[in-house]
Amino acid sequence: MDLDARIVTLRLAETFVIARESADTADVVQVELRHDGISGFGEAAPIERYGESAESALEFVGNAGELIGDDPWALEEIGARLATLPGEYAAKSAVDAALHDLCGRLAGEPVWRLLGLRRVGPPTSWTIWLGDPDDMARRAEKVRERFRRLKLKLGARDGLDVERVQAVRGVVDVPLQVDVNEYWTLDEALDNVPRLGALGVEYVEQPLPAGDQGGATLKAASPVPIYVDEDCHTLADLPRCAGRAHGINIKLAKSGGIREAVRMTHAARALGLGVMLGCMIESGLGIAAAAHIASLCDHVDLDGNLLIAEDPWPGVEFRDGVQLPSDAPGLGVRQAILNPR
Numbered sequence: 001m002d003l004d005a006r007i008v009t010l011r012l013a014e015t016f017v018i019a020r021e022s023a024d025t026a027d028v029v030q031v032e033l034r035h036d037g038i039s040g041f042g043e044a045a046p047i048e049r050y051g052e053s054a055e056s057a058l059e060f061v062g063n064a065g066e067l068i069g070d071d072p073w074a075l076e077e078i079g080a081r082l083a084t085l086p087g088e089y090a091a092k093s094a095v096d097a098a099l100h101d102l103c104g105r106l107a108g109e110p111v112w113r114l115l116g117l118r119r120v121g122p123p124t125s126w127t128i129w130l131g132d133p134d135d136m137a138r139r140a141e142k143v144r145e146r147f148r149r150l151k152l153k154l155g156a157r158d159g160l161d162v163e164r165v166q167a168v169r170g171v172v173d174v175p176l177q178v179d180v181n182e183y184w185t186l187d188e189a190l191d192n193v194p195r196l197g198a199l200g201v202e203y204v205e206q207p208l209p210a211g212d213q214g215g216a217t218l219k220a221a222s223p224v225p226i227y228v229d230e231d232c233h234t235l236a237d238l239p240r241c242a243g244r245a246h247g248i249n250i251k252l253a254k255s256g257g258i259r260e261a262v263r264m265t266h267a268a269r270a271l272g273l274g275v276m277l278g279c280m281i282e283s284g285l286g287i288a289a290a291a292h293i294a295s296l297c298d299h300v301d302l303d304g305n306l307l308i309a310e311d312p313w314p315g316v317e318f319r320d321g322v323q324l325p326s327d328a329p330g331l332g333v334r335q336a337i338l339n340p341r
């Protein structure tokens, strides 16, 4: 099999702002895997927080070509060979997605059927970026008819995080979730979490820094489920996460792809953990890979392609609040011809 990759810049419809950064564009790496005249595609959304970039992902794909072999169905063996190269989980997930796309096309089945899963998963949340309480409420109000749950980014360190949720709660009835992106101390978390519980917040994502000593204390004290994201990357992290959280946020860009993500969902169940499926800023190509396994999860946050100005890979259908994977073979997305700018 032949493997190619290129960097693509996705332009956001609006600037995103979270506790540690803000941006107007996101660079992803799109890969093409060719086998007997058929191509499979996948996308990497490298996460700077973990020392990955589009450039490092591109370099990984360049080195991965000789480890791919010629049998697209040898997913376990290919995964084991790629795992001998360090890090670069986003790039690994792009190759894994391209393999699943290719296998689906060869079999004439969508990936969700290839894996024996249901097509329809939970509705996706929509992300309300960090801003002033009034501003976040205004933005929530605009989308309350379109989305069945909202995820609020918190962690501004200005003492107003609970007010942000209050302001949004005042204008919308849909379930609310919050993501602190590691920006609270244990004391802040112990103080804020019960107040968020009183506002009906469904879960609090990554309130403490990854590895923070206070994790077990917070889990024991919290009336609201704590989910971890920055603390949870691959299967090996799950026993530790079970000591500090009630649930995990799986992202393909962290797990290294669909296969590891599926393993993680089952291990999470065995440990009594809830499962959320998240994403980065991604086109429909990246979101599709996650949408195909969304039915395994309790909570879904797959709004990445809805946040960009123009999706270069349509095919995931946003229907009644759900990011529905295609029933076309493979990932079921096709590259669009976009207007040149």
Ligand SMILES: [Mg+2]
Pocket (backbone or CB within 6 Å): 179, 181, 205, 206, 229, 230, 249, 278
């Ligand atoms: Mg998060």
